[in-house]
Every structure is written in C-alpha cells, then in structure tokens.
Amino acid sequence: MSMYRKVLVAVDLSDESEQVLRAAAEIAAANEAEILILHVTDNPVTLYSQWSDYVVPYSEDKIRELLFSKLADLVESLGLNKSLITIDFGRAIDLIVDKADKEECDLIVVGSHGRHGVKLLLGSTANGVLHHASCDVLAIRVRETIE
C-alpha cells in the first residue's frame, strides 16, 4: 500500500497517546511514508512546577523541553526517532491543520474518544481537524484507560 507519502500524527500526551502513535507508525511503515509527530499545548503558562512549594511558572522553553522529553520517551519506545517531534503552543486544531498544509502531509492521524468519553477536548479536536484539513484524516478510537 502506498496511499500516503507523509503522515502527521497529533498526540496529546494523555495515557491513550501510545495507541494513536502506534497506529500512525504502523500506517506510515505500511505506506513507506514519512511521519511527523506534533504535540500542541493550548496554554503553556498554566503548567507549573510540581516540585516547588510555590507556584512557579516555567518559561516556554522549559515547558517545551519537559514536554519534548516526555514525548521522546514514548516515541523512542515505539522505535521512532525523537527528531520527528514538534512541540507547539496554541489552538490545537489550527496548528495541526497548518502543519499538515505546510508540510504537505496527505494523512493526519488523531485520537478520538467515543460518545461516552470524558475527554471532550480530544473529541472536538478530531472533529475540528476533520472539518478543516485539506487531506485525509484518520481518527483512532482510543480505548480509555481511565473512565
């Protein structure tokens, strides 16, 4: 199968990200396609140090580094290269669609929760991406590890 040449997978670092990333990696491999891994954080200033007695906001660079490091572990555990990762700040739908357009991706892979899912944000991201993308979109129905 070589339907796709360049796959963008968007992961949110929830417990279910591995399912989405694994599916995207499998599709990319089957298509001999390039893969790009994107994590978008809405509002980086809401992330604080967990190890401080006071609430100390991290700099964007520090947050990027922390998120990259967390995602890199997951990415490498699936045999992918961490250089494929991009961390971005802003509205997930816009940044996912923009990156796919800019990089000329022909498939976007996103996670999606079922009708009983509690993570409505992820559901709305999948819907928004589907609505705005100019390429194919595969929504992976993740099995929730915590209800």
Add this chain to the structure above:
Amino acid sequence: MSMYRKVLVAVDLSDESEQVLRAAAEIAAANEAEILILHVTDNPVTLYSQWSDYVVPYSEDKIRELLFSKLADLVESLGLNKSLITIDFGRAIDLIVDKADKEECDLIVVGSHGRHGVKLLLGSTANGVLHHASCDVLAIRVRETIE
C-alpha cells in the same frame, strides 16, 4: 499491515464515490480485511421516474434495485464483488454506525469535503460518524469534480 479486520465503506453515489471506494478497497487489501459497502438514502420517496410524463414514485424495492445497479457498476469496475453492497433507507449517520457495530467492523471509511465544499451533507455525515462510531474512522478528503 493488519490493523483492520473488517472495513465498512459508506458511499453516497456522488461523482466522488469512486475515490472513497478505491481508498477503502486499497486499505482492505493491504490489511487482508473484509470489506462491506453501504449506501444510505435518506428519503427514497423523493426519487421519481425520470422517464415518465407524470411524477410516478417508485416502490422502495424498485429504488433499491436502481441504486444497487448503479453502485454495482462502480464496485465491479474496481474489482470488488457486488454481493458486498447493502442499500439502506434512513438517516445516514445512524445506519452507518449501527451497521459497523452490528458487523463488528474496526474501520469506517467515509468521504469528506473540504471547507470550501458545497456538499455540506457529506461533511456532516463524516462528522456525525466520527462522533458516534465505536471504531476508527478514516475520512477521505475527496477532490470535487464539480464546484
């Protein structure tokens, strides 16, 4: 790749149906998966004889036969068996999701139009299926033949 075992593809008999069906057939082949082809018509009583001086409503059976025959030509032109086709009457989103559940499909393939698409119905079907399906959903971004 064997991510999927049973693929349901929903086609609307627009000029773009071939793109959706072709993509689904390719994915099914790559996964050595079974494929089911579903066409849903919202309101069969709005279909009338084009060859009569009067407006003569067809019976549901006749409509089913006409739609089947049109879809069979397309299906066979792609090397698939027409016995895979189901024609159903009702609300597309519900019937697509129900069939996928009943048949235990693990992937639904639907067509989806871009933000500039005029066929909003298809867009809303893709969105609704994404929201309600209990399996993965692949939305094929069809290139419109008529704007």
